[in-house]
Amino acid sequence: MDLNTVEAVHIPTHRDEVWPLGPADAILAGGTWLFSEPQPAVARLVDITNLGWPPITTTADGIELAATCTLDEVATLSRSLPRVWSAAPLFRQCCTALLASFKIWRTATVGGNICLSFPAGAMISLCTALDATATVWRGDGSGYTMPVAEFVTGEATNVLEPGEVLRSLHFPAAALRARTAFRKIAPSPLGRSGAVVIGRRDEDGRFVLSVTAATVRPHVFRFPTTASPSAVRAALSAIPEQDLTRDAHGDPDWRRAVTLTLAEQIRAELA
Missing domain, CATH: 3.30.465.10 (Uridine Diphospho-n-acetylenolpyruvylglucosamine Reductase; domain 3)
Structure with missing residues (x-):
């Protein structure tokens, strides 16, 4: 999409050239969202892809x-x-x-x-x-x-x-050495994620469970050892109602229910 309010594009090559940044400036990297819809408040793009950061x-x-x-x-x-x-x-x-x-x-x-x-x-x-x-x-x-x-x-x-x-x-390397289990569910096979639940079993036996997509912010739960089904259910049930995502891709009660189901699958897999 053409951003017809943009009057200038700045391409810094060093850190100190990035600033100053004003309220009408937008950072540009991939731009896949930035160019996907009108940006009437943006008058200048600051393209950071020439800063030379190793990916x-x-x-x-x-x-x-x-x-x-x-x-x-x-x-x-x-x-x-x-x-x-x-x-x-x-x-x-x-x-x-x-x-x-x-x-x-x-x-x-x-x-x-x-x-x-x-x-x-x-x-x-x-x-x-x-x-x-x-x-x-x-x-x-x-x-x-x-x-x-x-x-x-x-x-x-x-x-x-x-x-x-x-x-x-x-x-961190410690997390990278862990065993992991991944679950994602969406209303349609290629649809936006309704819930993403990921489990991690660390080398010291700790169990970590993260919940995203079903919630408006990430929720991470940590257990000192293998968690029981009731412990996982109690932890996830404590997610506040206002933190559950509400949009066309899934009702909050559905998201809470499928999150519990996916979490139990992960718990059993990593036990």
């Missing part, structure tokens, strides 16, 4: 994904990561939870998916399931790091203040 950096401590890393690049990690990182299949599984064509996969970015903060954000599912942390840059040269599970605060809302830019996501 994927792998170290002994884990994986860092640049905010500009595409979903297609994320999906390749399921094939390329060392076998010791048992959670590798989850990268592609979460990409498939996004209703998108291969053309979108090659353009849409991790950062864009997370910063939009929609309930069905597939990269939000991936990051919260694997305890990823987000690094955010401020215009004064400072920055901060926080868990992605706390970054998203509601439907299309997050902690970003005006002028802040998501730089990268870090996945």
Whole structure:
């Protein structure tokens, strides 16, 4: 879609060239959502794809994904990561939870998916399931790091203040070595996710369960050891009613019910 209110495109090549950012400026990376509908409040695009961020950096401590890393690049990690990182299949599984064509996969970015903060954000599912942390840059040269599970605060809302830019996501090696189980359900086979539930069994026996799409913000539950069906049900039943997603892709009572069903399947698989 043509954005007929845009008067300028700025393409920084260094961090200090990104700012200042005004209320009529929009950060551009993949642009798959930005160009999908009118943006009457946007007068300038700031294209961050020339900042030279390596899309994927792998170290002994884990994986860092640049905010500009595409979903297609994320999906390749399921094939390329060392076998010791048992959670590798989850990268592609979460990409498939996004209703998108291969053309979108090659353009849409991790950062864009997370910063939009929609309930069905597939990269939000991936990051919260694997305890990823987000690094955010401020215009004064400072920055901060926080868990992605706390970054998203509601439907299309997050902690970003005006002028802040998501730089990268870090996945710790301990979570990558865990066994994982993935479940997604939608009203139609190729429809937007109604619920995404992911389980993780860590090397020390801890059990982690994350719920996204069914809720307007991520919910992560941690158990010190194998959880019983009643413990999982009690934890999920505590999700507040106002946190359940309400839209055309599933009623709240349906989302709560299928989340409990999927969580029990995951609990049994990882027990």
